Amino acid sequence: MSSASSFLFLPRVRRVLLAGLCGALLCPVAWANEIIVVTDSKHPVQAPANARVITLDEATRIEAELSANLPSDPGRGTALVQQRLRDGGVALQRRIATAYQGVADAWSLGITTLPAVVVDRRYVIYGEPDVARAVARIEAYRKETP
Secondary structure, eight states: OOHHHHHHTSOHHHHHHHHHHHHHHHSHHHHOSOEEEEEOTTSOOBOOTTSEEEETTHHHHHHHHHHTTOOSSHHHHHHHHHHHHHHHHHHHHHHHHHHHHHHHHHHHHTOOSSSEEEETTTEEEESOSBHHHHHHHHHHHHHHOO
């Protein structure tokens, strides 16, 4: 019996798990240790779940949410923003911190064009919205240039 035909006799669950494992091992995105995608709302990307996506204008969007429909009186406006910050609680604080940390990280990586796909903080592809395709290009380069 050939190995291909013996594969068909494996229980269905094992075949699915084996096929999934093979797919994960052969998928270019699985080869990268760290994937960082830097973009903004004007440059949407298709990113896998294991990629960290930094949206540079996220902090501006949060600030717009906090300052929406404020009264013209500065005292009342300040009180309303403070109330919104309290109401947002820890989740809002995390969103703000993550947004600004992303901007700092993108700056430290030297990102100059959006979108940018960074693999292992060493390789970057600019202008490719399909993260899997960008990672595949980087992996092809890595194979050619050891």
